[in-house]
Amino acid sequence: MPIPNTTEDPVAHPAALLREMVRIRCVEEELADFYRDEQEMRTPVHFSVGQEAAAVGVCAALRENDLVYTGHRSHAAYLAKGGDLTGMVAELYGKETGCSNGRGGSVHLTDRSVGFAGSAAILGEMISVATGAAWALAQQGSSQVVVTFFGDGASEEGVFHESLNFAAVHRVPVIYVCENNAYSISSPLSARQPANSPGTGITERARAYGITAERLDGNDVALVHEATRRATAHCRAGLGPYVLELDTYRWREHVGPGFDTGIDRPEPEVEQWLERCPVRRGTAALQASAPDAQEPTAQEPTAEELVARWDAEFRDEARRAVAAAKAAPYPTADRLTDGAYGRPAVAN
Amino acid sequence: MSRTLTYWQAIAEGTVQAMEADPSILVAGQNVDDHKGSYGTTRPAFERFGARRVVDTPNSENAVAGICIGAADQGLRPLVVHTRADFMFLAMDAMINLASKWRYMYGDKGGVPVVMRGVVGRGWGQGATHSQSLHATFGHFPGLYVAAPASPADAKGLLAAALQADTPVVLMENRSLYPIEGEVPEELTPVPFGVGRLARHGTDVTVVAASLMVHEAERAADLLARQGVSVEVVDVRSIRPLDEDLICESVARTGRVVVADTSWARYGFSAEVAAVIAERIPGELRAPVRRITPPDCPAPVSWPLEEAFHPSAAKIAEACLDLVGSDGITVPVLTGVDAGFSGPY
Ligand SMILES: Cc1ncc(C[n+]2csc(CCOP(=O)(O)OP(=O)(O)O)c2C)c(N)n1
Ligand SMILES: [Mg+2]
Numbered sequence: 001m002p003i004p005n006t007t008e009d010p011v012a013h014p015a016a017l018l019r020e021m022v023r024i025r026c027v028e029e030e031l032a033d034f035y036r037d038e039q040e041m042r043t044p045v046h047f048s049v050g051q052e053a054a055a056v057g058v059c060a061a062l063r064e065n066d067l068v069y070t071g072h073r074s075h076a077a078y079l080a081k082g083g084d085l086t087g088m089v090a091e092l093y094g095k096e097t098g099c100s101n102g103r104g105g106s107v108h109l110t111d112r113s114v115g116f117a118g119s120a121a122i123l124g125e126m127i128s129v130a131t132g133a134a135w136a137l138a139q140q141g142s143s144q145v146v147v148t149f150f151g152d153g154a155s156e157e158g159v160f161h162e163s164l165n166f167a168a169v170h171r172v173p174v175i176y177v178c179e180n181n182a183y184s185i186s187s188p189l190s191a192r193q194p195a196n197s198p199g200t201g202i203t204e205r206a207r208a209y210g211i212t213a214e215r216l217d218g219n220d221v222a223l224v225h226e227a228t229r230r231a232t233a234h235c236r237a238g239l240g241p242y243v244l245e246l247d248t249y250r251w252r253e254h255v256g257p258g259f260d261t262g263i264d265r266p267e268p269e270v271e272q273w274l275e276r277c278p279v280r281r282g283t284a285a286l287q288a289s290a291p292d293a294q295e296p297t298a299q300e301p302t303a304e305e306l307v308a309r310w311d312a313e314f315r316d317e318a319r320r321a322v323a324a325a326k327a328a329p330y331p332t333a334d335r336l337t338d339g340a341y342g343r344p345a346v347a348n
Numbered sequence: 349m350s351r352t353l354t355y356w357q358a359i360a361e362g363t364v365q366a367m368e369a370d371p372s373i374l375v376a377g378q379n380v381d382d383h384k385g386s387y388g389t390t391r392p393a394f395e396r397f398g399a400r401r402v403v404d405t406p407n408s409e410n411a412v413a414g415i416c417i418g419a420a421d422q423g424l425r426p427l428v429v430h431t432r433a434d435f436m437f438l439a440m441d442a443m444i445n446l447a448s449k450w451r452y453m454y455g456d457k458g459g460v461p462v463v464m465r466g467v468v469g470r471g472w473g474q475g476a477t478h479s480q481s482l483h484a485t486f487g488h489f490p491g492l493y494v495a496a497p498a499s500p501a502d503a504k505g506l507l508a509a510a511l512q513a514d515t516p517v518v519l520m521e522n523r524s525l526y527p528i529e530g531e532v533p534e535e536l537t538p539v540p541f542g543v544g545r546l547a548r549h550g551t552d553v554t555v556v557a558a559s560l561m562v563h564e565a566e567r568a569a570d571l572l573a574r575q576g577v578s579v580e581v582v583d584v585r586s587i588r589p590l591d592e593d594l595i596c597e598s599v600a601r602t603g604r605v606v607v608a609d610t611s612w613a614r615y616g617f618s619a620e621v622a623a624v625i626a627e628r629i630p631g632e633l634r635a636p637v638r639r640i641t642p643p644d645c646p647a648p649v650s651w652p653l654e655e656a657f658h659p660s661a662a663k664i665a666e667a668c669l670d671l672v673g674s675d676g677i678t679v680p681v682l683t684g685v686d687a688g689f690s691g692p693y
Contacts (some may be wrong), residue, residue, distance in 0.1 A: 042651050043473035044693040094473065094650030105475045105649030121477045122434065123407050156406035157438075184407055186382035192406040256693050263383060331648070333656040340645035 009232055012060035014289055017221045018282040018303070019310055020060065021052040024076050025279055026314035027085065027321075031075075031092065032257035034322055041092040043105035048076035050219075050251035053278035054179045055080040057224025058147060058244070061232055067117045067137075069130040070149040072107045073179070073250075074119030077149050082114035089321040095328040101346045102331050103339070117146075124150065124157030127176065131163040131241075134174035145235040147175045153184030155202050156192060164241065168209040173235035175228070178202050178245045179218060185254045186264035206243035218246025219278040222285060249273035283307050350533045355500045356526040359389040359465075362504035363427065364396050365536040366511040370425065373511055375402045376416060377429030386429045387467065387526050409435050413442035413464075417450075417516075420460040425511060433466030433482045433520060447516040448491030461517075463510045468522045468610065470560070470658065472691040476646035481611040483558065484620065486518040487587040493541045495586040496520040498562035500530040502585050505539030512538055520587075522560035522610065524689040542589030546598070550580035553604040553668045556595055556621050558584050561608040561640075567661035572668055575677045579668055587617060595621060596629050603634035604671040608664050613641040638667040 028047045035041045048055065055076035059068065062081070070077045078088055084099060091098030092106055100108050107121035117133065120126050130148035137144045154160060155178055167174050180202065182189045194200045206213040212234060216223050224246060231242035251274070253260040261270045287303035301309070339346035353361065367373045375390050381404045385391025394402040405412050409430065416426035430436050436443075443464065451459035469478040487494040493515050497503040503521065510517035547562055548569050555565040562583040569579035582598050584591055599605045605625060607618040618639040625637060640659045647657055665679040 039692055042654075042691070043475070043649050044478075094653075096650075098650075102650035102653070103476075103646075103648045105473045107477075108475065108649075121475070122438075153407045156408045158408065158410045185379045186384070187379055187404050191404055330652045331650050333652060336648065336653050336656050337643050337645040340643075343645075 009063065009229060010061060011229070012225055014222060014282070014286045015306070017056055017060055017225060018279070018286050018307065020056045020080060021221060021279050021282055022307055022310045023314045023317075024052045024056065024079050025049060026311055027079065027318045028075060030315055030318035030322070031089065032252065035092075036257040040326070042094060043092055043107075044255045045075075045092065045106045045257070046073040046255050047252045047257070048073055048250070050273065050277070051179055051181060051248045052076055053221040053224055053282070054177065054218045054246045054248055055149070057221040058149075058175075058177055058228045061225055061228035062115070062147065063144070065115055066144050066232070067115045067130070067133055067146045068149070069117050069126040069133065069146065070119040071123060071126055071151060071154055072119065072121050073151065074107065074109050074149075078109045078111065078116050078119065081111075081116040083109065083111035083116045085317065086321045086324050087111060089318075090325040090328050093325040093328070094330060095325055096331045097325070097328040103346060124154040124159040126150065127154065128159050128163045131167050131172055131174050134167075135170060135172045138173050143236050145173045145175060145232050147177055149177045149179060151184065152178060152180040152182065152189055152202065153187075153192070155205075161205075164206055164209045164211060164243075167241035168211050171238060171240035173238075174241045175231045175235060176206070176241065176243045178243070179248055180245055181248050181250045183250070183254070183265065186260070201245070203243060203245045211241050211243050212239070213243035213245065215245040215247070218248035219276045219281060221278055221282050249276070279307070349535075350501070350531045352529050353500050353532040354526060355503050355521075355528050355530070356388045358500035358504040358530075358532045359507060359521070360392045361532070362507045362536060363390065363393045366508055367393055367397055367401060369536065370511065372423055373401075373425045373427060375427045375429065376405050376412060378405055378407060378431065380404055380429055386431060387523065390429060409438035410441065413439035413462075414446070416462045417442055417447050417460050420462045425461050425463070427511065428462065428464045430464065430466045432478050433468050434477050434480050436464065436466045436482060439464065443486070443492070443516060443518070444489050448489045450491070451515065452491060459514045459516070461514055463507075463517045463519065465519045465521060468520055468559075470522060470524050470610070471654070471689050472693055473649035473651070473654065474647065475649040479647045481520060481522070481559070481609070483518075483520040483587045484609075484611055484615070484617040487617070487620070491515065492588065493517040493586065494520070494588045495541060496559035497585055498525070498547070498557075498559050498583050500528065501532045502539055502545070504532055505537055506541070506585065508536045509538035509541055513541070520559060524560050525563075527689065528563065539585065541586045542591055543586070544582055544584040544591035544594040546594070547581040547583040548579065550578040550602065552578045552602060552672050553606065554580045554582060554598040554602045555606045555608055555664060555668065556582045556584065557608040558587060558617065560610055561659065564659065564661040565608055565664055568664035568668060571661065571665045571679060575669075575674070577668060577672055577674060577677075590620070590624070592624050592628065595624060599625055600629050600632040603632060605633070606638045606640055606664060606667045606671065608640040608659055610659065611641065612644060613639045614644065616641065635671045638671060640664050640667050
């Protein structure tokens with residue numbers, strides 16, 4: 001099914017941004033509980049809890065036919081781009097109804113009907129693939145842009161530098177979104193990059209390739225959204241690639257549903273970042289922007305009331321997706337080699 | 349003197365002892381210094397020697413391989429750890445195009461003693477890009493030593509040999525082996541490359557295997573012993589050089605062979621073993637060679653598919669029965685693809 005070819009760049013209302021963040025938060029928290037308690041999702045998962053503003057702010061600025069490629073931490077971008085929730089959850093359960101038919105798992109999600117082209121587990125890989133996709137689209141005269149999400153750790157791979165160089169030379173309409181959560185598993189950024197001295201950060205390295213780059217508070221969804229609108233306008237104007245470095249923090253352990261506070265990361269640091277919760281800040285921002293912020297009337301719910309309502313709605317949606325995934329069939333062993341050369345395709 | 353250690357403890361102990369004996373050895377890899385410390389294998393070395401000799405590297409496999417080759421050229425012995433062997437594809441250029449050829453191309457007497465460990469994931473949906481066994485891939489190239497130890501003693505002994513060798517070495521470790529226990533010598537005793545071991549004596553059929561498949565072969569042998577079928581298990585230990593004599597002697601005795609491997613049949617370890625037998629002792633085979641390997645597709649995540657994908661003791665036992673012609677016997681189903689690992693992640 002072809003994706004509609006829109007020409008408008010979307011502007012999201014603060015309430016819409018907040019609602020989407022709440023949705024992703026609720027889905028991931030619910031999934032984490034099921035994952036931990038039942039151990040039926042047999043696939044390593046990298047939750048984005050705490051990092052929702054990045055995926056939401058960026059994807060809300062994209063057209064439906066713009067494309068997204070991500071690394072391993074992919075659930076939030078998949079959902080924010082409009083990826084089918086039941087397909088994602090079924091994928092985590094390894095079911096035939098999964099978005100990758102249960103073959104790929106959490107780190108290989110795809111929903112091409114909404115422009116979520118794919119996620120991949122090998123660090124940095126999709127940075128080059130997204131660059132190539134954008135290059136191809138531009139050559140074919142398309143106005144689509146391509147976005148790739150990756151972490152601070154992936155920016156250490158050679159492929160990051162090689163891709164940026166290529167994109168700069170060929171003016172490729174690709175937006176590189178680095179979710180800088182300051183860690184690569186247990187390893188702090190300061191142990192891996194000279195990012196603490198001026199002029200050496202990820203953004204500055206991008207600028208050295210002549211690429212327009214911005215570093216911003218990645219937990220402020222409105223800021224992220226505005227910056228992405230600048231980035232898409234830049235790309236669509238034929239001005240080449242754009243880099244967004246978003247400072248953020250993951251709340252859970254690197255892989256799995258648990259927490260690594262006090263083990264891999266110091267408690268005060270975690271506490272400080274919990275204070276900067278993107279959902280709570282989005283709620284406050286929405287409340288502040290309401291015309292009658294001082295005295296909410298009986299008809300107009302406060303931002304907090306809205307969030308509570310959405311919270312219930314989305315936790316229910318998540319649980320229904322889990323129930324559907326559990327009820328769905330596993331792939332049968334006789335179809336093990338489907339999709340290999342000379343065999344029928346996996347998906348019907 | 350020996351005592352019981354797990355596979356990971358044996359590697360951890362061997363690393364510390366080798367570093368004590370040789371100050372030029374250093375460990376490099378992602379997160380080698382954290383509390384998990386590469387499944388426990390590098391943490392004791394970090395506690396003992398600190399961050400100068402146990403180095404948490406940036407996520408830069410390509411450059412780190414070259415950096416360690418340079419360091420080896422100038423007197424150090426880097427031990428590079430990859431928490432998944434799949435990441436070693438990024439290191440292959442330096443290892444294959446340079447390290448493996450160093451001694452030959454430059455007429456260098458020494459070569460570059462880089463040792464690279466790669467962990468092979470298995471179970472809990474490790475999937476297509478986190479469960480590949482690259483022993484045959486690396487074994488293809490002249491100039492590298494490659495080993496895939498099955499027992500804790502060999503994990504320590506082959507690491508010791510690697511850290512004393514002049515050549516670059518690749519060691520493959522299946523994650524499912526880490527909790528497995530065995531007798532391990534207290535001293536740092538190198539196990540020579542190119543020398544296999546008879547893991548079990550038998551008379552009816554030989555199973556040739558490496559790494560995790562040695563354990564699956566032994567489980568199969570246990571099953572079949574109860575049915576009156578006697579299985580010999582050859583643990584090659586090192587992939588290159590390969591102990592061809594041990595393989596051929598065993599197969600000449602039993603006349604039947606199953607090669608079991610965690611990697612694919614095409615151009616793989618099982619193909620090489622079959623070729624060696626076909627070249628050296630074609631007349632000794634009483635039945636065609638059988639290969640038990642993953643099917644010709646990437647590793648799936650979905651649990652039932654994963655169970656079906658991985659070669660198992662039951663599949664090895666079935667192949668052995670087929671070869672000895674015992675139609676009437678059925679093999680009990682053994683579930684669980686993980687010999688030692690029980691998840692999650
Ligand atoms: C080439 C490669 N090397 C190492 C890994 C193992 N690995 C998976 S995620 C990860 C951390 C990446 O950190 P970052 O890019 O900052 O992303 P984050 O997990 O923080 O979102 C590592 C080292 C990998 N998947 N691929
Ligand atoms: Mg990170």
